[in-house]
Amino acid sequence: MAAVRSDGREPDELRPVTIETGSIIHAEGSALIRMGNTVVLCAATVQDGVPNWLRDQGKGWITAEYALLPRSTQVRTPRERSGARGRTYEIQRLIGRSLRASVDLEELGERTIIIDADVLQADGGTRTAAITGGYVALALALRRLVEKREISARVFKPAVAAVSVGVVDGIPMLDLTYDEDVRAEVDMNVVMNAVGEFVEIQGTAEAGTFSRRTLDSLLDLAWKGIQELLRIQQEAIRGG
Secondary structure (H helix, E strand, O other), rough: OOOOOOOOOOOOOOEEEEEOOOOOOOOEEEEEEEOOOOEEEEEEEEEEEOOHHHHOOOOOOEEEEEEEEHHOOOOOOOOOOOOOOHHHHHHHHHHHHHHOOOEOOHOOEEEEEEEEEEEEOOOOHHHHHHHHHHHHHHHHHHHHHHHHHOOOOHEEOOEEEEEEEEEEOEEEEEOHHHHHHHHOOEEEEEEEEEOOOEEEEEEEEEOOOHHHHHHHHHHHHHHHHHHHHHHHHHHHHHHO
16 A cells, blocks of 8 residues: 555554553553554552442442543643533543453452543544553553452453544545544544454444445454554553
């Protein structure tokens, strides 16, 4: 494929990705993920107990909070002082659902793990970066519990990662920047696990419709990108 993107990438190429662990010394697990110019700080907090509706069922819970720092965006984003609003709430739920798919909640026991995902810099793909980095923070927190023999290693299910894909100027592309995202004719976020199963697909045609063939090409791109992200995750976890 010929390079057609403003940053010189091929359509099927991820932005440069790094994941640094141990970014927050007080958190049970933490990771700073960079995907191009998108930067998200993820921290895992382990707490005893579960929400009231889950009590006495012998299961744990994983939830997430997501926030954009005011100048993570091109124009200042006001802080949501009265609580999460529409878009933020939807992203938090997506992160929570995705990360719960990677954990055996019965093996976790009646504990809650909160993943805080704070966007330090936004250039597209913040929710998918939060899932990918959030998994690393979660895995490190779980490993700590396993090492302390508070839970079994059976708590781990296949790892999860996420990436954006879309059709821009008629071309299917992997890992969209903000500039590409706002011009996309089709925009999609894909969450998959390490055995190739889908956790969630969020996709829409921003203008008109798209074909089954286009959908298949986008899912193939997502699979390719997620394989690379899973590899980077595991390297970060081993080093953490």
